[in-house]
Amino acid sequence: MTDAAVEAAVEAAVIAARSVTTRAERAGWLEALALELDADRAELVRLAAAETGLSTARLDGEVTRTAAQLRFFAGVVREGGYLEATLDSPDPGLIPPRPDLRRMLRPLGPVAVYTASNFPFAFSVLGNDTASALAAGCPIVVKAHPGHPGLSRRTADLAQSVLPAGMFSLVEGMAAGVALVQHPAITAAGFTGSERGGRALFDLASARPHPIPFYGELGSINPVVVTAGAADARGPAIGAGLVGSFTRDAGQYCTKPGLVFVPDGGAVETAAREALGTAPASRQLTTGMTDAYTSGVDAFDPLDGVEVARGTAADGESAPALVLTDAATFLAHTDVFLAECFGPVSVIVRYRDTELDGLVASLEPSLTATIHRAPGEDVGALAATLAAVAGRLLFDGWPTGVAIGWAQHHGGSWPATTASIHTSVGATAIRRWLTPIAYQDAPQEVLPAELRDGNPLGIPRRES
CATH class of the missing domain: 3.40.605.10 (Aldehyde Dehydrogenase; Chain A, domain 1)
Structure with missing residues (x-):
């Protein structure tokens, strides 16, 4: 034109x-x-x-x-x-x-x-x-x-x-x-x-x-923090819910949960791996977007301390993927882990109690942030930290889906x-x-x- x-x-x-x-x-x-x-x-x-x-x-x-x-x-x-x-x-x-x-x-x-x-x-x-x-x-x-x-x-x-x-x-x-x-x-x-x-x-x-x-x-990473209490109380449901959220509609959501901090050794990772095995493959909108997704996931393969678990896909489809690593590796390569990869992939970072504060401090602004917690668990300090880098702070749910309403806010600081x-x-x-x-x-x-x-x-x- x-x-x-x-x-x-x-x-x-x-x-x-x-x-x-x-x-x-x-x-x-x-x-x-x-x-x-x-x-x-x-x-x-x-x-x-x-x-x-x-x-x-x-x-x-x-x-x-x-x-x-x-x-x-x-x-x-x-x-x-x-x-x-x-x-x-x-x-x-x-x-x-x-x-x-x-x-x-x-x-x-x-x-x-x-x-x-x-x-x-x-x-x-x-x-x-x-x-x-x-x-x-x-x-x-x-x-x-x-x-x-x-x-x-x-x-x-x-x-x-x-x-x-x-x-x-x-x-x-x-x-x-x-x-x-x-x-x-x-x-x-x-x-x-x-x-x-x-x-x-x-x-x-x-x-x-x-x-x-x-x-x-x-772009937006939309970080999720799963507390130890939440992992103990409902780890399998959280793991399955994560995969359902980031694979929804080819993973093409600006609110896709792209980064999840989970307690080391908890049930969340196990359930997410199982759910990935039955998660649907999908077709990206364009060939360029398909190539960008494949390149984005492949970029994690050479990193020491990183495992890339892939689902199955037919020719022309994008296989869903989980990228799994630990806190030290994540902090050593934040430039890679904090780059949005548009499509059905999410990063799981395992943390020990003393490591969570450092992980959260490394985050860039996003459209959303999410906390999964146990009933009655005090997450006030964590909520205050995440509220400083998110346009919308969610509890015990998933950010995919943005309701239309008078109180809705869908925004955030750069790069969101x-x-x-x-x-x-x-x-x-x-x-x-x-x-x-x-x-x-x-x-x-x-x-x-x-x-x-x-x-x-x-x-x-x-x-x-």
Whole structure:
């Protein structure tokens, strides 16, 4: 796709951004898009299965999630609290005197969305970034992922059948992706993908004459700590659950538990080895991703003190794998063990009591961290340490699966994301596409309805 196509898409978005839309209108668009997805479900799933190799059951569930995200953001925009509307009444007695001040968030303008490989619906053309940006009132130019082009075009056709002209466009190709993030009319960008790809786009966004925010969700190890008490109480279940989690859907989850600290000699390792023997092989989305997975697992083979246990796979499939080592070896090669390997593999590190603190201290930030503990076991200090490096801290479960909700946070410090204060899932994902504006001593007719006297739209506001 040529730069001319990008230029046309962005110009249409600029024109669309000049039209002020109401929250009710945008909520209606989101709900209509959800209906279109549901109505075209069978064909969408067929296309996705042909292009990705993911099961139809998984893809059908993902369509349901994607429609739910659209409806969720319709509710967010109707409720209005996301605007952070705040009113300060005049007070001439203060030093300095306070005028009439009214503040809220407004849409940034045209934004770019770069879609993910591993979620062809939920983080793709009409995925969470698109839903939240539309809810905010921003026209969107989506850069399609090359792993599912036919599905992307079909979904884009659905979007354009619902949305006003210019509110949504699709572009394709690496050159288009580069031109898009550099276009002077694009005000922000959202990305879900690899650390390498995200960093390249982030650098381009930062190097612009007028830099823009780049919200990249990148790689993540998602460490898990199994305490001695938990291993004693339910080691077999934890080991089996680990394999089920990291092999789920070809291991192509940003929240896959990629690193697990387990007590030396416990039942967790034994159960994980047994579960690996019956774990399914899978097909990665592209040949490049398959080769990268194979190379990533093979990189552990030459290391002394490391065992790589592999499951079985047919030609063209990726075999699930466990990488097993001890604390000393892990700490001697953290550069290898802390590099994300996208696909169905996880690293188990055996520790003795005195070694756990050092292992945890070596961790880099991740989207999630998990603690498996025994009932009543005090893990307060461990939780505090892990909370400092994780966007979401889980207990006695697995991080694969990110619920849609008001309290959800799907983010973290680098290298998990490029913007640690924001989330790409949950209600506050909308905040990425908004910027504040304050009105001082403004006449009522100039003010947005959300800031006028009497709160005519009945939205949540702070008034003083």
